[in-house]
Amino acid sequence: MGMRPGWVAGLVAESFFVACPAHENHKKNERNIFCLACCASICPHCAAAHRHHPLLQALIDLKFGADCDCNRELWGNLLGGR
Ligand SMILES: [Zn+2]
Ligand SMILES: [Zn+2]
Numbered sequence: 001m002g003m004r005p006g007w008v009a010g011l012v013a014e015s016f017f018v019a020c021p022a023h024e025n026h027k028k029n030e031r032n033i034f035c036l037a038c039c040a041s042i043c044p045h046c047a048a049a050h051r052h053h054p055l056l057q058a059l060i061d062l063k064f065g066a067d068c069d070c071n072r073e074l075w076g077n078l079l080g081g082r
Pocket of ligand 1: 036049
């Protein structure tokens with residue numbers, strides 16, 4: 001385990017792929033997206049409200065790893081827009 005920025009700890013602590021309590025009546029409401037601005041896992045329905053925030057797809061994160069701040073900036077630029 002190396003140095004991890006705080007938001008990664010938040011990412012690990014959050015539970016993914018559970019139904020979003022705000023959208024429990026919607027389909028595809030698994031919380032598989034992490035908002036770096038809010039430090040919270042959200043579902044695709046929540047994502048519209050966070051579209052100006054840097055978002056991280058959990059699956060992408062698992063593939064590429066997110067152990068450093070450069071990755072945070074990278075994903076922020078790629079997914080969060082400006
Ligand atoms: Zn957010
Ligand atoms: Zn939701």
